[in-house]
Amino acid sequence: MDQTRLITLENVSKEYDGTFVLNDIDLYIRKNEFLTLLGPSGCGKTTTLRIIGGFEYPTTGKVIFDGKDITNDPPYKRRVNTVFQKYALFPHLNVFENIAFGLKIAKKSKEAIAAKVDKTLELLNLRGFDKRAVDSLSGGQQQRVAIARAVVNEPEVLLLDEPLAALDLKLRKDMQLELKRMQQALGITFIFVTHDQEEALTMSDTVVVMKSGYIQQIGTPKHIYDEPQNAYVANFIGESNIIRGVMVKDELVHFCGADFNCVDFGFKKNEAVDVLIRPEDVYIVGTDIGQLIGTVRSVLFKGVHYEMIIQAGGFDWKVHSTTMAPVGSRAGLSVVPFNIHVMHVEDETVITQEDRT
Amino acid sequence: MIKFLKRFYLVIVLLFLYLPIAVLIIQSFNAGVSRAKWEGFSLKWYQELLQSPTIMEALYVTFTIAIIASIASTILGTLAAIGIHAMSRRPQAAMMTMTNIPMTMPDIVTGISLMLLFIFTRVERGYFTMLLAHITFDTPYVILSVLPKLREMNRHSYEAALDLGATPGYALRRVILPSVRPGIITGALLAFTLSLDDFTISYFTTSPLVQNLSTLIYSETRKGVKPTMNALSALMFVALLILLLAVNYRSTKTSEAK
Numbered sequence: 001m002d003q004t005r006l007i008t009l010e011n012v013s014k015e016y017d018g019t020f021v022l023n024d025i026d027l028y029i030r031k032n033e034f035l036t037l038l039g040p041s042g043c044g045k046t047t048t049l050r051i052i053g054g055f056e057y058p059t060t061g062k063v064i065f066d067g068k069d070i071t072n073d074p075p076y077k078r079r080v081n082t083v084f085q086k087y088a089l090f091p092h093l094n095v096f097e098n099i100a101f102g103l104k105i106a107k108k109s110k111e112a113i114a115a116k117v118d119k120t121l122e123l124l125n126l127r128g129f130d131k132r133a134v135d136s137l138s139g140g141q142q143q144r145v146a147i148a149r150a151v152v153n154e155p156e157v158l159l160l161d162e163p164l165a166a167l168d169l170k171l172r173k174d175m176q177l178e179l180k181r182m183q184q185a186l187g188i189t190f191i192f193v194t195h196d197q198e199e200a201l202t203m204s205d206t207v208v209v210m211k212s213g214y215i216q217q218i219g220t221p222k223h224i225y226d227e228p229q230n231a232y233v234a235n236f237i238g239e240s241n242i243i244r245g246v247m248v249k250d251e252l253v254h255f256c257g258a259d260f261n262c263v264d265f266g267f268k269k270n271e272a273v274d275v276l277i278r279p280e281d282v283y284i285v286g287t288d289i290g291q292l293i294g295t296v297r298s299v300l301f302k303g304v305h306y307e308m309i310i311q312a313g314g315f316d317w318k319v320h321s322t323t324m325a326p327v328g329s330r331a332g333l334s335v336v337p338f339n340i341h342v343m344h345v346e347d348e349t350v351i352t353q354e355d356r357t
Numbered sequence: 358m359i360k361f362l363k364r365f366y367l368v369i370v371l372l373f374l375y376l377p378i379a380v381l382i383i384q385s386f387n388a389g390v391s392r393a394k395w396e397g398f399s400l401k402w403y404q405e406l407l408q409s410p411t412i413m414e415a416l417y418v419t420f421t422i423a424i425i426a427s428i429a430s431t432i433l434g435t436l437a438a439i440g441i442h443a444m445s446r447r448p449q450a451a452m453m454t455m456t457n458i459p460m461t462m463p464d465i466v467t468g469i470s471l472m473l474l475f476i477f478t479r480v481e482r483g484y485f486t487m488l489l490a491h492i493t494f495d496t497p498y499v500i501l502s503v504l505p506k507l508r509e510m511n512r513h514s515y516e517a518a519l520d521l522g523a524t525p526g527y528a529l530r531r532v533i534l535p536s537v538r539p540g541i542i543t544g545a546l547l548a549f550t551l552s553l554d555d556f557t558i559s560y561f562t563t564s565p566l567v568q569n570l571s572t573l574i575y576s577e578t579r580k581g582v583k584p585t586m587n588a589l590s591a592l593m594f595v596a597l598l599i600l601l602l603a604v605n606y607r608s609t610k611t612s613e614a615k
Contacts, residue, residue, distance in 0.1 A: 053516075053520060054519075054520075055516050055519075055520075074519065075516065075519040075520050076519050076520070076521075076522045076523055076524055080520075081520055081521065082516075082517070082520045084511075084513040084516070084517055085513070086511055086513065087511075088511045088513035088514050088516070088517040089511075089517075090514060090517070090518075090532055090535075090536070091511075091536060092535040092536055092538075101518070101521050101523075102521035102522050105521060105522040105523055105527065106522060149517075149521070150520075150521075153521065153522070
C-alpha cells in the first residue's frame, strides 16, 4: 500500500453543549487505504467522519488533507464525497439526474456527463435504471445509486456512514464484497463507519476501534482480533473469555486459582491484568490432564461447532468445540501459552496502541 | 330511529351553515329590491356591479393586495421556515410560539394593534399599510405549510448537495426548494385566500379612501343593503369556495401520496 498520508487528524476534539464527543483524536489515513471506524453508537465514529467531510467543525485540532489545512473549509471545497446512512438521494430527481448532480455543478459538458454516468451505472449494475424515480427503487438499489452519485465525481476519498445498515443480511454480505472490489478497482481511499465488527474485519485494511470519543486501538483486522489492547476491544471484536488475573512475572500469569505459562512480558510484577482467551482456543481434555477441571453447564449446537458453558476455577468459560461434552459431566480445560493474551486493565484515556502493516 | 335522528342532526347543522349563504345567492338573482318578495329572476344586480366604479376599484384593490401579499408572504414564510427548521430545539420552539400567537390572536386585536402602530409611526393609512398588514398575517400560515415538508425531507439531503460541490445557494435552489414545493404552493394559495376574505384587519389598517371588497360591503350595508351587495357577496363566496377546494384537493393529494 501507498504510504503517503492523505488525511491527518491532529488533536481533534469536538464539544456539544459542554460534553466532549471526541477527545484528542490523532489519526492518519493513507492513500488507497480502506479504513474503518468501528464502535457502538455514541462512540464518535460518525462525528469523526463528518469532521472529515466538512459537515462539522472540530472544537480544537486540525484536519490536514494532502498537506493542506482544510479544517475550516466547507464541504463543497473538499475533494471527498460521502455516502450517507439513509442515502439522502434527491427525491425530485431521477436516477440519472441524481448521479449527474455533482458533474453538473463541476460544469462538465453534456456528453461527458452522459458518458460518465453510463459508466458508473454499469459499474454498479444499475443499467436501465437511469430514468427511474428514486422512490421506486428497493433499498439495495437506492444504496447503489447513492454510491454511484458519490464515486462518479472521482473523489480522492469516499466517506461511507454505515451504508449497509439498512440492508438485509444476504444483501449486506454481497455489498461488502462488492464495495471492497470497487475500492480496489477504482483506487479510491475509503473511510467506512460501522458498528458491525464482522463487517469491519471482512473489508478493512485498517480498523480503528472507538469508545466514548476515544480511539482504543488502531490496527489490521488480524492484529485487532489477536492482540486486542484491552477488555473493551476484545469484547467488541469476536467472542471472548476475559478473566481478571495477576501477572506473576514475565511469561507467567495467575488466574482461576492456577498459574499459566504465556508469551506476554513487560508487565509490572504482580500487576492486575485482564486475560483474554478466545472460545475456540479452549480445549476440552480428560480430567486427568486438564489445567482446570470443571462442570459442563450448557450446550448449544451452532452448526459448525458446539458452544458450551463450562464452570471451572470460579469462572463460566465459553468454549467452542467440534466435540461435545454432555451437560453435567466433568471436563478438563487446557489452553496453550500462545493463545493466552494478557492485557492491561482498561483505561479509557490510555494512549492508543497502533500497529499497521 | 337513531339513524333518522343522526341524519336529522346533520341536516340541521348543514342548514344552519349554508342556508344564509343560499338565501344570499338566491336574493342576488331577485329582480326586485325587496328582500321579502321574489319578483323574478334577473342578472341586473350583477350588471350594475360591473358598471359601478367604486366596486371595480375595490375589486382591483382586493386582488392586487391578495396577489402581492401572497407572493411576499410566501417568500418571507418559506425562508423563515427554512431558518426555523435549521435551528436547534429551544430557539425553534420559541420561534414556533411566536409564529402561532398571531394566528390565534383575534383579528380585531391584530387589526387595532397594527392601526396603533401606523398611527404611532405616522405612516399614513391606505393601500400600502393594508398591504403590509396582509403580508403580516399571511406569513405565519406559509411557515406552517412549509415546515412539515421540510421535516419530511431527509435531513442529509442538504449536506449531500454540499458534498457534491453545491454552494449553499445552489443547494437551496436545486434541492431544498424543489423538495418542499408542494408546501410552498399550498401556503401561497392559503395566503391568497386569507387575504381575499379578510375584513377586520383591512378595516383598521386602511383609510376610507382605499377600500377593498369586504370593507366596501361593510360601509355600503351600513347605509342599507343594496341588492348589488348580494351579488358581490355571492361572487366572493364562489371565488373563495373554488380556492378552498383547490387547497383541500392539494393537501389530500399529498397526504395520499405518502
